[in-house]
Amino acid sequence: xxxxxxxxxxxxxxxxxxxxxxxxxxxxxxxxxxxxxxxxxxxxxxxxxxxxxxxxxxxxxxxxxxxxxxxxxxxxxxx
Amino acid sequence: xxxxxxxxxxxxxxxxxxxxxxxxxxxxxxxxxxxxxxxxxxxxxxxxxxxxxxxxxxxxxxxxxxxxxxxxxxxxxxxxxxxxxxxxxxxxxxxxxxxxxxxxxxxxxxxxxxxxxxxxxxxxxxxxxxxxxxxxxxxxxxxxxxxxxxxxxxxxxxxxxxxxxxxxxxxxxxxxxxxxxxxxxxxxxxxxxxxxxxxxxxxxxxxxxxxxxxxxxxxxxxxxxxxxxxxxxxxxxxxxxxxxxxxxxxxxxxxxxxxxxxxxxxxxxxxxxxxxxxxxxxxxxxxxxxxxxxxxxxxxxxxxxxxxxxxxxxxxxxxxxxxxxxxxxxxxx
Numbered sequence: 001x002x003x004x005x006x007x008x009x010x011x012x013x014x015x016x017x018x019x020x021x022x023x024x025x026x027x028x029x030x031x032x033x034x035x036x037x038x039x040x041x042x043x044x045x046x047x048x049x050x051x052x053x054x055x056x057x058x059x060x061x062x063x064x065x066x067x068x069x070x071x072x073x074x075x076x077x078x079x
Numbered sequence: 080x081x082x083x084x085x086x087x088x089x090x091x092x093x094x095x096x097x098x099x100x101x102x103x104x105x106x107x108x109x110x111x112x113x114x115x116x117x118x119x120x121x122x123x124x125x126x127x128x129x130x131x132x133x134x135x136x137x138x139x140x141x142x143x144x145x146x147x148x149x150x151x152x153x154x155x156x157x158x159x160x161x162x163x164x165x166x167x168x169x170x171x172x173x174x175x176x177x178x179x180x181x182x183x184x185x186x187x188x189x190x191x192x193x194x195x196x197x198x199x200x201x202x203x204x205x206x207x208x209x210x211x212x213x214x215x216x217x218x219x220x221x222x223x224x225x226x227x228x229x230x231x232x233x234x235x236x237x238x239x240x241x242x243x244x245x246x247x248x249x250x251x252x253x254x255x256x257x258x259x260x261x262x263x264x265x266x267x268x269x270x271x272x273x274x275x276x277x278x279x280x281x282x283x284x285x286x287x288x289x290x291x292x293x294x295x296x297x298x299x300x301x302x303x304x305x306x307x308x309x310x311x312x313x314x315x316x317x318x319x320x321x322x323x324x325x326x327x328x329x330x331x332x333x334x335x336x337x338x339x340x341x342x343x344x345x346x347x348x349x350x351x352x353x354x355x356x357x358x359x360x361x362x363x364x365x366x367x368x369x370x371x372x373x374x375x376x377x378x379x380x381x382x383x384x385x386x387x388x389x390x391x392x393x394x395x396x397x398x399x400x401x402x403x404x405x406x407x408x409x410x411x412x
Contacts, residue, residue: 067158070166077136077146 026059088133092262092285093255094126097246101130104244105137113205113220114138118184118240119228121248124286127228128182130248135178138224147224149178155186163191164211176222184227185234192236199225199242250283259285263292267299270310277314280327282368287327294321319402325395326372331356332365333395336374336388344381 010031018028029052035042045051087102101117108114117134119127128151135149150171157163172179181187187195198209198218205220227243229235251259256278261269277295281287295309298317317323324333331354338353339345351358356365366382369375374388384392 067162068156070162071153071156072167072171073151075132075135075149075151077149 021061022059023061026061027055028059029055087137088130090262091126091129091133092258093251094130094248097130097248100244100246101134105134108138108224112141114224115201116199116225116243117227118235118243118245119226119248120232120245121228121230122250122284123230124284125248125250126285127230127248129285130246131180131182131226131228134226135180135224138178140176141221147176147178149180151180151182154181154183157186157188157191159188160190160194160211163194164214164216168211168216169214172218172223173216178224178226180226180228182228183230184239185229185231187236187239189236192239196236196238196242199239201242251281251285251288252283253278253281256281256283256285256288259288260292260295263289264296266307267295268308270308273309273311273314276311280318280323280325282327315402325391325398328368329365332369333392335361335365336369336384336392339375339382339384340389340392344378344383346381350382 022028029045029047030040030042032042045055087105088098091098104114104117117131119130121127131151132149136146138147139145140147150167152167157167171177194209194211198207198216200207207218209216209218227235227239232240232245253275257274260274260277277291278288281291294317295313298313299307299309302313322330324330328336334354335350338350345353347358347361350361354361366375366377369388370377372387373385374391376383376385
């Protein structure tokens with residue numbers, strides 16, 4: 001199928017945005033040339049829908065359930 | 080300057096051994112400016128919180144006569160070290176004079192306990208540092224004093240216990256409980272030895288004395304005549320209404336004694352099935368008090384009612400028959 005005029009295979013994204021949604025130890029998929037240019041330790045990855053789905057599921061940072069606040073009672077004896 | 084132990088504990092009855100120790104530490108705080116970490120160990124309702132407050136109210140800020148505020152924390156609500164730092168240490172304790180009171184400290188999570196071991200580590204300088212992530216907490220024992228309290232001493236991490244001066248509180252005597260009730264309802268008069276009779280049903284527990292004093296106040300407000308005097312008859316009426324048994328035994332404990340009286344020995348499993356209570360509940364909540372008063376025994380053959388227990392049930396039975404007859408007479412009249 002032909003590619004839509006003006007569309008691209010790659011997108012740029014800030015590390016901050018990645019950190020917002022992914023866990024610290026999440027695996028991310030990047031262009032091989034990009035990884036080599038930065039001399040990153042990386043593993044080959046075959047982009048099938050299934051493999052990509054699994055990678056995303058494992059990497060997403062589930063929002064932490066916030067514990068109830070600590071019960072603190074302040075007693076001021078000088079009052 | 081306060082000199083006697085009584086001055087430090089205005090209104091607190093009993094616990095003379097604990098009072099002596101606390102008074103010693105308060106005096107040394109006044110001279111040296113720091114307090115050893117204190118661990119109150121006591122059964123429920125014996126005044127851990129009251130004594131922690133009394134101690135806290137005597138610890139003054141550096142260079143001032145104003146007492147330091149007491150920050151009371153229910154340890155069961157602390158979930159992890161991150162929360163401990165973000166909600167307590169950084170916003171409340173940093174750069175502040177305060178007494179920190181960890182109530183129910185056996186509930187502290189492991190990572191917080193480990194952090195406290197470093198924070199509370201005794202040393203010559205009387206100050207410590209603890210780094211969590213990128214934050215360093217400087218703890219100066221002249222500014223921050225630490226008090227812990229627990230009913231479950233065996234569940235407190237041993238190294239934390241080692242860092243603290245342990246103060247054990249004891250059950251209150253009947254006289255002390257009577258004194259507590261008298262202090263709470265100070266304008267009220269008591270007929271004969273009724274106050275002492277009431278004290279025997281409070282299970283050595285000061286909180287129960289407070290609750291009983293409230294019940295008596297309510298009972299007196301419902302009375303049509305002689306409102307200021309609590310009579311033996313009033314006590315009989317209140318005992319019947321509130322199902323208060325001699326020695327303060329609960330209905331479940333009476334059922335347990337009656338079940339034990341049916342055969343010579345009863346296994347815990349059998350007892351659990353008959354009473355519809357779990358084994359742990361029987362062991363933790365009911366047996367201990369009965370054993371304390373020698374009303375039952377635990378033997379290799381099983382549980383058994385003691386001669387005192389048999390006597391207790393006989394007396395209770397007689398009293399119930401007598402009271403029932405009196406009530407019937409009253410209704411007929």
